[in-house]
Amino acid sequence: MTLQLLKKLTESFGPSGFEDETRKIVQEELEPLCDKVWVNTLGSVVGLKKGKGKDKDRKKIMIAGHIDEIGFIVSHVDEKTGFLRFVTVGGFDPKTLVCQQVMVLGKGKHKLPGLLSIAGKPIHMQTPEETKKGLALTDFYIDLGLSGKEAAKKVEVGDPVVWLRELTEMGDLVNCKAMDDRVGVYVMIEALRKTKGNTHDIYAVGTTQEEVGLRGATTSSYEIQPDVGIALDITLAMDIPGSEPHAQVQKNSAPA
Numbered sequence: 283m284t285l286q287l288l289k290k291l292t293e294s295f296g297p298s299g300f301e302d303e304t305r306k307i308v309q310e311e312l313e314p315l316c317d318k319v320w321v322n323t324l325g326s327v328v329g330l331k332k333g334k335g336k337d338k339d340r341k342k343i344m345i346a347g348h349i350d351e352i353g354f355i356v357s358h359v360d361e362k363t364g365f366l367r368f369v370t371v372g373g374f375d376p377k378t379l380v381c382q383q384v385m386v387l388g389k390g391k392h393k394l395p396g397l398l399s400i401a402g403k404p405i406h407m408q409t410p411e412e413t414k415k416g417l418a419l420t421d422f423y424i425d426l427g428l429s430g431k432e433a434a435k436k437v438e439v440g441d442p443v444v445w446l447r448e449l450t451e452m453g454d455l456v457n458c459k460a461m462d463d464r465v466g467v468y469v470m471i472e473a474l475r476k477t478k479g480n481t482h483d484i485y486a487v488g489t490t491q492e493e494v495g496l497r498g499a500t501t502s503s504y505e506i507q508p509d510v511g512i513a514l515d516i517t518l519a520m521d522i523p524g525s526e527p528h529a530q531v532q533k534n535s536a537p538a
């Protein structure tokens with residue numbers, strides 16, 4: 283199995299509402315596999331692979347995976363220090379953000395690498411009480427390594443941000459940002475690649491803005507009016523230390 287496509291999909295820049303880069307990859311993959319490919323009003327990309335059945339017998343099967351990912355939006359650029367403040371797009375646990383590398387899509391669509399840092403004193407300067415304090419999303423800022431003047435020239439309020447991560451193979455697993463739901467989109471494309479001689483019409487849809495309310499999936503469903511809908515998305519495996527066996531949905535060991 284080639285992971286080249288999964289790598290391209292997961293590493294691409296596509297927070298909700300800014301899915302252009304990911305959409306382009308999906309569109310290019312769907313073109314040779316489908317009879318028709320189009321982008322609808324809310325930015326979802328649809329590939330139709332017509333069925334071989336008679337017109338009156340053919341059903342519409344919609345397979346959907348969302349192309350957007352969680353991320354951030356710049357809410358303030360400090361013109362003195364160059365540090366950025368942000369709000370989140372989708373849900374985040376603050377514990378997972380400490381010292382993460384990010385990518386800001388600045389003015390003119392220029393990509394700028396940055397680091398999520400915590401406002402306040404470093405740990406060796408904190409009182410014991412201060413070290414017990416939990417983290418809030420508002421404690422973080424993005425350091426671009428730029429002066430205030432340079433940051434203000436390159437970034438403005440409203441610019442989107444995602445994690446910066448390369449796909450890494452670790453044993454039997456892979457690690458990257460945006461597995462939710464680029465792995466679903468990957469499965470959709472690979473399944474379509476293997477589909478030969480389908481009786482019914484298949485609509486493969488890369489949907490937008492799932493993380494902020496399933497918007498692209500909703501509007502695409504109204505457009506296509508499918509008889510059958512299959513949504514591909516991730517879940518929590520719960521196969522890690524601290525998880526209860528009854529909550530486990532995925533066994534850690536591969537089937538024999």
Ligand SMILES: [Zn+2]
Pocket residue numbers: 348462463492515516
């Ligand atoms: Zn998802």
